[in-house]
Amino acid sequence: GQNIDQPTEMTATEGAIVQINCTYQTSGFNGLFWYQQHAGEAPTFLSYNVLDGLEEKGRFSSFLSRSKGYSYLLLKELQMKDSASYLCAVRDSNYQLIWGAGTKLIIKP
């Protein structure tokens, strides 16, 4: 079966750095997405990786290793507004997105 694993919850301090990991086992791979979802709101797109390596976008970076079935999202200079759930999703061989359950990130002052 297809499976996306992420930690359920993480806590970090304002101004610090946090890394959210995602491991996947899917039928085929056509890219990995990270989305942010604030409580009670819709998911919004953060990043996309299809090749191995690091993609940097401001305070957020995403890394992919296809051979290991592994990705992480790195958030730097954490702000209170970064408190949200972070969703990892893999596009499979049918070009459909398979979603992890999400990691709830709690930022403490």
Next chain:
Amino acid sequence: IAGITQAPTSQILAAGRRMTLRCTQDMRHNAMYWYRQDLGLGLRLIHYSNTAGTTGKGEVPDGYSVSRANTDDFPLTLASAVPSQTSVYFCASSRGTSDYNEQFFGPGTRLTVL
């Protein structure tokens, strides 16, 4: 309209009733999707449409139907609602289905079936 909209925002429904959730996008996206989101689970695909006039079944299609008569609209119908269909429903759209084509999400419909 800007982006993707859903209606209603929330609904309480008696079991056995028929219900249609509406979704409209103004981005001229080819592909549209319906997901449900339940606590502790990832988003699960119910039905999708890669282009107007075509639809396909996702991971959890039972009890749901869709139609895609035009590019903009993608309604989801529950023929006879059951309590297990209590969930938050998100409609999404994307320009296409391949490569770098992110999905844009509507604000969601919170449905409670009693």
